Amino acid sequence: MYPVLTLCPVCKNEMNVTRLHCPSCETVVEGRFATGHFANLSQEQLDFIFTFVRCEGKLTRVETELGISYPTIRNRLHEVIRALGYEPGKDESPDVSDEKRRTVLEDLDLGKISPEDAMRMLRGEEEKQ
Numbered sequence: 001m002y003p004v005l006t007l008c009p010v011c012k013n014e015m016n017v018t019r020l021h022c023p024s025c026e027t028v029v030e031g032r033f034a035t036g037h038f039a040n041l042s043q044e045q046l047d048f049i050f051t052f053v054r055c056e057g058k059l060t061r062v063e064t065e066l067g068i069s070y071p072t073i074r075n076r077l078h079e080v081i082r083a084l085g086y087e088p089g090k091d092e093s094p095d096v097s098d099e100k101r102r103t104v105l106e107d108l109d110l111g112k113i114s115p116e117d118a119m120r121m122l123r124g125e126e127e128k129q
Contacts, residue, residue, distance in 0.1 A: 006039045037084055045080050052077070096122055 005015050017033040038046065048066075055061035062073050078088040096104075101122060108118040 003043070004035055004039060006035055041080065041083050045076075045083060048076050049080060096124060 004017060007013070008015055017035055018030060020029045020033065021027070038049070041049070051065055052062055055065060059070060059073055062068075063070060066073070068076075081088045104113070104118050104121045107113045108115065113121070
């Protein structure tokens with residue numbers, strides 16, 4: 001058995017799965033079938049994901065199981081995230097200290113700043129002049 005090709009070996013465009021076959025009863029189903037998000041991952045990336053999930057996302061356990069360092073684990077995870085079409089860290093909220101968060105919320109409550117300004121400050125964006 002070979003994994004399903006997701007990219008055409010000639011033109012590199014996305015391939016479509018159009019035929020499924022059951023080797024036990026010889027049933028054949030034809031149509032257009034989605035391959036899913038993980039179809040474009042390499043076997044190495046899939047193995048990493050299975051290990052990551054089996055270790056419940058605990059990086060110290062992944063380190064021990066795979067015998068690789070924390071930075072290598074982060075790099076592999078970022079490769080998988082990119083292969084799935086996302087940019088690592090893009091959705092992370094900025095580090096805003098508890099003190100700054102409290103100050104912003106107090107200023108909002110006192111009417112010193114608008115809700116829009118409060119949201120901008122809590123996202124870590126610079127204040128407008």
